[in-house]
Amino acid sequence: MKREIGFTLNGEAVRLEVEDQWTLLYLLREVLEMTGTKEGCGYGECGACTVIIDGKAINSCLYPAMEAEGRAITTIEGLVSKDGELHPLQTAFINEGAVQCGFCTPGMIMSAKALLDANDKPTEEEIKDAVAGNLCRCTGYVKIIDAIKSAAGGR
Ligand code: FES
Ligand code: FES
Structure with missing residues (x-):
């Protein structure tokens, strides 16, 4: 089933429809084409998929995309400053x-x-x-x- 959700991604507001079986990792990589976040094991063991949600480091492969509703998410793409300077x-x-x-x-x-x-x-x-x-x-x-x-x- 699809539902529309809204959240902040690297400081920008995002609204889109997500399927209830999607993980946040799938949403980031396959739907939003933000491929800086990596998929390693896919089941919470390797940390390659780590993003920051409301200040906490989270394995996005285990995080339901629906739960992103209302949250502030930062990925590696959000670390470079607007003028291109590395973090x-x-x-x-x-x-x-x-x-x-x-x-x-x-x-x-x-x-x-x-x-x-x-x-x-x-x-x-x-x-x-x-x-x-x-x-x-x-x-x-x-x-x-x-x-x-x-x-x-x-x-
Ligand atoms: S892909 Fe390995 S912990 Fe998420
Ligand atoms: S897995 Fe190759 S640099 Fe860490």
């Missing part, structure tokens, strides 16, 4: 060598952003906890943790 987390990931294949990177950065928005001086443990649900097959995590520390001004 400090994006710059830090590049500078620290925390991106290899890049598949985990959008989700990793969204988890890190939700953390830093709530706590701008996290401890290493808090950083590790924040990205514990984000799997990376390439980097061994050390550079990712370093990049998040660096974006938080801790290095």
